[in-house]
Every structure is written in structure tokens, then in C-alpha cells.
Amino acid sequence: xxxxxxxxxxxxxxxxxxxxxxxxxxxxxxxxxxxxxxxxxxxxxxxxxxxxxxxxxxxxxxxxxxxxxxxxxxxxxxxxxxxxxxxxxxxxxxxxxxxxxxxxxxxxxxxxxxxxxxxxxxx
Ligand code: HEC
Numbered sequence: 001x002x003x004x005x006x007x008x009x010x011x012x013x014x015x016x017x018x019x020x021x022x023x024x025x026x027x028x029x030x031x032x033x034x035x036x037x038x039x040x041x042x043x044x045x046x047x048x049x050x051x052x053x054x055x056x057x058x059x060x061x062x063x064x065x066x067x068x069x070x071x072x073x074x075x076x077x078x079x080x081x082x083x084x085x086x087x088x089x090x091x092x093x094x095x096x097x098x099x100x101x102x103x104x105x106x107x108x109x110x111x112x113x114x115x116x117x118x119x120x121x122x123x
Pocket of ligand 1: 051054055056057058059065066067068080083084087088095096097098099100101
């Protein structure tokens with residue numbers, strides 16, 4: 001009886017830990033939720049997920065649907081950071097707005113801006 005309670009407790013702990021880990025990776029993902037203002041934004045932790053979920057449908061390697069370049073790795077995104085922020089900041093439906101399907105949440109756009117202000121770190 002005692003052992004099974006212990007096992008149950010450790011399973012519960014394990015579950016709780018993995019749950020909180022999940023929600024943390026949601027926070028730093030492309031979900032548009034606020035990210036801890038004290039952390040530095042990096043390509044690997046934050047920006048690549050946004051590109052993956054919202055951009056590489058067209059900006060893949062090779063690019064498709066008329067997109068002019070790929071945004072699948074750090075150097076491609078790093079080189080074009082200012083243009084990326086500019087296109088993402090345009091209002092939905094405005095000419096050249098990215099992604100064309102509609103503006104991403106402001107918090108997601110803010111993350112790209114923070115990444116640029118933090119020095120466009122890779123890791
Ligand atoms: C449905 C396909 C599609 C998706 C998704 C998409 N793009 Fe584009 N993108 C295009 C096309 C087509 C062009 C070329 C036409 C233009 O410049 O508006 C383009 C152009 C651009 C340009 C300007 C290119 C230049 O010549 O300077 C940038 C920057 C850009 N996209 C960034 C993004 C970012 C960032 C995302 C994700 C947030 C994204 N795009 C998502 C299709 C897409």
C-alpha cells in the first residue's frame with residue numbers, strides 16, 4: 001500500500017512537471033502569448049517556431065507559392081530581420097502583409113521586435 005502510494009505520487013509529480021514544461025514551451029512559441037520580459041529572445045528558442053508555424057508554408061527551401069526566399073535557418077532570417085518585422089507589422093490585407101492570410105497576434109510581432117533589439121541572437 002505504501003509503495004503504491006509512493007509510485008502514484010511520483011507519477012503525479014512527473015505529470016505535473018511535464019505539464020508545466022509544456023505550457024512553458026507554449027509561452028515561448030508562436031502562440032502569441034507574452035514572454036518573460038527578463039529573458040533574451042533567441043532565434044532557436046523563439047523565432048524559429050514563429051517562422052515554422054507562420055512562414056515556411058511558402059518561405060520553405062526551395063520557396064513555394066511565389067515567395068522570393070526561404071526563411072528556414074538562422075542566417076536567412078537574420079539577414080532579413082528588418083524586412084520580416086516590417087511585413088509582419090502591416091495591417092491584415094495591406095499590400096505585402098505577411099503572412100498573407102492575416103496578421104499574427106501583436107505579442108508575436110513584438111517578439112520579433114524584441115529579438116532584433118536584443119541583438120538577433122542565434123542561441
Ligand atoms: C501564403 C504564402 C506566404 C506565407 C505563409 C508567407 N509569405 Fe512572405 N511572401 C510571400 C510572397 C508570395 C511574397 C512576394 C510578394 C511580396 O513581396 O509581397 C512574400 C514576400 C515576403 C517578404 C518580402 C520579400 C522581399 O522581396 O523583400 C518578406 C520579408 C516576407 N515575405 C516575410 C514573411 C514572413 C516573416 C512570413 C511569416 C510571418 C511570411 N512571409 C509568410 C508568400 C508568403
